[in-house]
Amino acid sequence: MAEASLAPCKRINDGDDLNFFLASTAYRDIKIWLLQLNRALFPTKDESGSISVCTLDSPPSFSPVITSLNALVGDFEKLIAEAPPHTGPRRFGNVAFREWYRLAEEQADTLLEKYLGSSLKGHANDLTVLAELKAYLLGGFGSALRLDYGTGHELSFLAFLACLSKINAFAPGEERAIVVGVVQP
Secondary structure (H helix, E strand, O other), X not given: OOOOOOOOOOXXXXXXXXXXXXXXXXXXXXXXXXXXXXXXXXXXXXXXXXXXXXXXXXXXXXXXXXXXXXXXXXXXXXXXXXXXXXXXXXOOOOOHHHHHHHHHHHHHHHHHHHHHHHHHOOOXXXXXXXXXXXXXXXXXXXXXXXXXXXHHHHHHHHHHHHHHHHOOOOOOOOHHHHHHHHXXX
């Protein structure tokens, strides 16, 4: 009997859940991905002994996927015009973020398909891949409920990039361009 597909949702809610995650393959894979991104920024020495250093003033060339990710984030940024920040007093985050997040959630499927559609083709269940990418991407923007942003949201964006890596959206050795072209800006 085939197992039903579960919709992506938050699964780390307490200490036991965290312990389960820390012992999982997902945690191992995300940690390896983070280390790969980190290692890509180390200086390298070529066969002639010349040392290559990663600097922001001379970024690597960007592949179509990196360019598409920047355009994707740019389209989410443009939604700010439709849900501008409120100017009134506030104790915590800006409540306009809830409207922005609603717009982002409504448009996420279309934008992911527009910018990453070619990377999604050929997977056993494109809709499941799209749903998981969407959950991690939106989670990377923060919480519309609590109006906060923290390390868990950063982890969500890292998981989004890791998922793209898992489906071979990035070319081998493209980690430096991912950090400089997607994470750093």
